[in-house]
Amino acid sequence: MKISMIRDLLDAEVLCCEESLESDVYSACGSDMMSDVLAYVKDQAVLLTGLVNPQVIRTAEMMDMKCIVFVRSKKPSAAMVSMAEDDGIVMMATDKRMYDACGTLYINGLIGTKAVHV
Amino acid sequence: MSDALVFHFDVDGDNFTSAGQASTQVKKNLRQLGLSPAIIRRVSIAMYEGEINMVIHANGGTADVYVTEDYIDIVLADQGPGIENVEQAMQEGFSTATDSIRSLGFGAGMGLPNMKRYTDSLEIDTVVGEGTTITMRVNLA
Numbered sequence: 244m245k246i247s248m249i250r251d252l253l254d255a256e257v258l259c260c261e262e263s264l265e266s267d268v269y270s271a272c273g274s275d276m277m278s279d280v281l282a283y284v285k286d287q288a289v290l291l292t293g294l295v296n297p298q299v300i301r302t303a304e305m306m307d308m309k310c311i312v313f314v315r316s317k318k319p320s321a322a323m324v325s326m327a328e329d330d331g332i333v334m335m336a337t338d339k340r341m342y343d344a345c346g347t348l349y350i351n352g353l354i355g356t357k358a359v360h361v
Numbered sequence: 362m363s364d365a366l367v368f369h370f371d372v373d374g375d376n377f378t379s380a381g382q383a384s385t386q387v388k389k390n391l392r393q394l395g396l397s398p399a400i401i402r403r404v405s406i407a408m409y410e411g412e413i414n415m416v417i418h419a420n421g422g423t424a425d426v427y428v429t430e431d432y433i434d435i436v437l438a439d440q441g442p443g444i445e446n447v448e449q450a451m452q453e454g455f456s457t458a459t460d461s462i463r464s465l466g467f468g469a470g471m472g473l474p475n476m477k478r479y480t481d482s483l484e485i486d487t488v489v490g491e492g493t494t495i496t497m498r499v500n501l502a
Binding site for chain 1: 384398469472
């Protein structure tokens with residue numbers, strides 16, 4: 244799925260790295276617990292979270308994730324936007340709740356099961 | 362490890378915001394060395410979990426990364442409270458973290474299991490009341 248489609252499906256506001264909106268992603272992970280996110284590597288993944296602190300960006304960076312979606316109208320600080328920009332991670336914010344956001348992406352074909360155990 | 366390339370970091374225990382900076386830097390350094398993305402990801406995730414642990418449980422410490430032709434060693438040393446029951450600490454879901462740590466997105470009881478998951482070996486040397494040294498190895502060959 245193109246990242247631009249995620250933006251459209253979630254009616255999300257893109258906060259940085261718009262130039263990468265046409266990149267493809269193949270899986271997604273929704274969690275507010277970063278260690279749960281870190282437990283399974285997925286390729287070209289999207290992170291959906293209601294947690295807003297710099298460790299969200301670091302977690303995505305460690306996992307080589309391509310896109311972060313903040314749910315429930317959460318907005319990151321300017322410092323967090325700057326971190327994501329440096330890492331080339333598309334960041335966006337949606338009014339949708341976690342369950343609705345994940346479900347919307349899932350039924351449109353972004354299934355989260357391509358976990359690769361290393 | 363006399364011919365190893367060494368990266369040394371002091372991990373600030375008072376600053377949750379900066380936690381992970383050492384792992385971020387190591388990730389950049391390993392990229393410059395031209396290592397494979399999969400290896401870099403394993404090293405940086407394992408080190409990141411360890412770094413977070415040092416900040417939330419042990420008031421910081423030191424992190425040393427040794428890169429040789431055959432392996433990468435990550436040595437994390439702190440003078441924190443030590444781990445009372447290592448076997449219990451290694452179980453997924455077990456955590457002694459406070460609710461305030463959980464509200465920051467950590468303390469799910471996955472830190473040590475993740476460190477083991479992403480490395481080829483994990484050694485824990487801990488003394489209650491004195492501190493903990495964790496040595497992880499990722500093989501390159």
